[in-house]
Amino acid sequence: MLIAQISDMHVKPQGEMLAPGLDSHANLAAAIRRIDALDPRPDLAVATGDLTADGRPEEYAALRALLDRLAMPYLLLPGNHDDRDGMRAAFPDQPWEDGHFLLYAVDTWPLRFVALDTLVPGSNVGRLCNGRLAWLDRTLAAAPDRPTIVMLHHPPFATGMPHLDRMGLEDASGLAxxxxxxxxxxxxxxxxxxxxxxxxxxxxxxxxAPSTAFQMQLILKRGAALQWTREPPAFQLHAWSDSGHLVSHTVFVEDFGFLERPKSYKAMEAGAGKDVPA
Ligand SMILES: [Fe+2]
Ligand SMILES: [Fe+2]
Known part of the structure; x- marks a missing residue:
């Protein structure tokens, strides 16, 4: 099974820039073209939050129009830039459970997908609370033999980038x-x-996962301010094998083209007797 993971698309309506020179709508459209063109094609796409720039209804309408271009089904979960009511309204066909939070478990594929909702309105930190942790505990206990992917927007671990770790998940120890x-x-x-x-x-x-819209600068030193960079849009491609391994690739949306390899390298490949990474 192949799963394309897009994240942090921060979509605006078509023609509106997220920042000067940054067209998150066009960037997601390009990512979707890349995903649809993959061969073999992914069986499923998942989007791990910050789907829109500001959680406005017109942004969800634009997002819906883009995501419906995907040739495969997709699953969504909210990030800190999203709005629960807006997501429910624009995507009533997502497998949300009833209740305030956007939670679900899906059993359709060889892997089980469990989505969490860490959104705290008006804040960039994430929270699960005892109620959602208890839901996760019950949900995982219901299918102990099904290999499972758990998805949430806010990473439950420190990244080593202090200015970003301040906006992490509050109850990571409960999740652990x-x-x-x-x-x-x-x-x-x-x-x-x-x-x-x-x-x-x-x-x-x-x-x-990296963002399809824009990346954050790698800054490990303390006291530095957050910076957006022009590093290229990308997504993750997760491959689940029949032997029970999940292998993950980072895929750049842009096709950077090929390089001519030296003759000696080609000769070595021809003599290897089996497939060699090109
Ligand atoms: Fe984001
Ligand atoms: Fe976020």
């Missing part, structure tokens, strides 16, 4: 306790930081 009780979780997928980042959380590989 729940995840630690359910060994079928094969990956935790996040967004929010606008960079590809990987670690282990509660014994489970956890990763952050």
């Amino acid at each position: 306790a729940v995840i630690g009780r359910h060994r079928q979780v094969v990956r935790i997928l996040c967004g929010h930081i606008h960079r590809p980042i990987h670690t282990i959380f509660a014994g489970v590989p956890a990763s952050i």
Whole structure:
């Protein structure tokens, strides 16, 4: 199974710039063209929050029109720039459970997908609260033998970028306790930081997807201010194998073209007797 993970699209209505020279609508359209053109094509797309710039109804309408171009089904969850009512209104066909929060578990594919809602209106920090943690505990307990991906916008771990870690998940220790009780979780997928980042959380590989809109500058030193960069839009492509491994690729939306390889390298490839990475 192939899963394309897009994140932090920060979509505006067509023709409106997110920032000077930054067209998040056009950037998502390009990402969708890239995903649809992949061969083999992903079976599913997931979007890990900050779907829109400001959670306005016209942004969700624009987002819906773009996402419906995807040739495969898609799953959504909210980020700090989203609005719960706006998401429910624009995407009534998402598998939301009843209640205030945007939560679901989906059993359609070889992997089970469990989505969390960490949105705190008006804030850029994330929160799960005891109620949502208890929901996650119950939901994971209901299918202990199904390999499961848990998805949430706010990463539950520090990235080492102090100015961004201030806006992380408040109750990460509570999440670690729940995840630690359910060994079928094969990956935790996040967004929010606008960079590809990987670690282990509660014994489970956890990763952050880059943004399709814009990336954050890599800044590890203390006391620095946040900076947006012109690093290229990208997404994650997760491949689940029949042998039970999840392998993840970072894919740039732009096609950078090919390079001619030296003859000696080609000769080595021809003599290898099996496929060699090109
Ligand atoms: Fe974001
Ligand atoms: Fe965010």
